[in-house]
Amino acid sequence: MTSTVGALDPAMSPDAELTPLADYLGSVLRRLRALPALDLDLTQAHGNVLAENVLAPHPYPAFDQAAIDGYAARSEDISHAVPSRPARLSVVGDLAASSWRPSRLTLGTCFSVAAGAPLPVSADVVIPGEWTDQGMASVEVKQPAKRGYGIRRIGEVMPEGAVLAKAGGTVTPALVGVLAACGIGHVVVRPSPRVVIISTGDELVEAGRVSQPGQVVDVNSHALTAATAEAGAHAYRVGICDDDPEALRALIDDQTGRADLIITTGGSGTGPGDMVRRILSRRDGSRTGNVVFTEVSLAPCGTLGFGTVGSVIEVPIVCLPGEPGAALIGFEVLARPVIQVLSGAEPVFRPSVRGHLLETVISPTGLREFRPAVVAERRGGGYTVQPLPGGPRTLAGMAEANALLVLGERVTSAPAGSTVDVLLLDRRR
The missing domain is CATH 2.40.340.10 (MoeA, C-terminal, domain IV)
Structure with a gap:
């Protein structure tokens, strides 16, 4: 598997006193590449990001057709129709959307047609039923219609070769409909990133209980799992990991096989109990990860960590503060753009x-x-x-x-x- 993360950028050095946020984000995002593209069935592609432009292989509609229910006729046959002197036409047949045999109009005739039905040769207008007496063998038309009224011409909605969707756009329900209408059954998309969320800290306890002195309810893994799903990724909440170096190393190593991105919260400071920073930073010779913790000009976060973990496959990791409000802000500022880049989405940032x-x-x-x-x-x-x-x-x-x-x-x-x-x-x- 090709790594989606490039080499460390010198601009991310932790030696700088305070790194401007714009510089930091630029340095992080430049290191990332979108996940490898997949060819997916159209119905499975909903919610994914297109990896390439999609062109219409056929015109839509593929033939001239009735856009409304009514009577397919020649405009010249009804040009002088008025309520006091309606134009009378002979109804020579019925055409449904499933009709396939070629048909042709002659002087003074019309076809009763359903919306979507192929248009008879020589027909250049479809007259709504409410403009007529709705006759079956013959019909009286009480007002004229301009040429082209009630008709959808071949390629009128989407001509052959038209760009239906651009790379970087998300496959929406409406786009699925457009692609299906143009005869497209598969699209090339970026897979939704698999994101693992880990909360760290000896003080953490599971949600659903009231914390006691020395305990803090785990807010972050729940909130960030929801935020990750909202960003369009597959979110996996691992939950709480104590400040045990070996347990944290083992957990992170175990998750690299299932994740395209790992997000941790807590332990990113410089105190003796900040295990995330201690075991992921190369400064202490650790082999667990290659993560740089940077003091960023950002309130209310301050310190953010980014780098890679994994010995076989390098997986990007984002390390956020433990305070829940700061963690959510850090997710919006750093983790969400990382997810967008991995998924190939454009634009990367919120509007x-x-x-x-x-x-x-x-x-x-x-x-x-x-x-x-x-x-x-x-x-x-x-x-x-x-x-x-x-x-x-x-x-x-x-x-x-x-x-x-x-x-x-x-x-x-x-x-x-x-x-x-x-x-x-x-x-x-």
């Missing part, structure tokens, strides 16, 4: 807008802060941005937020009424 701030906010000097917010469209255009509680209360704010307010490293105060950047979050229901 962003600029909006008017509803209240003044203070931001730490020298850090790019991501703060939960609610964005709403303004009457007359534009957006308003309402900041939500940040800092240690970020987790509660994230649950309510539909966006992240972004304040740059040089911003220490953003007054109410100023224009700010916000990332729009998915909130699928």
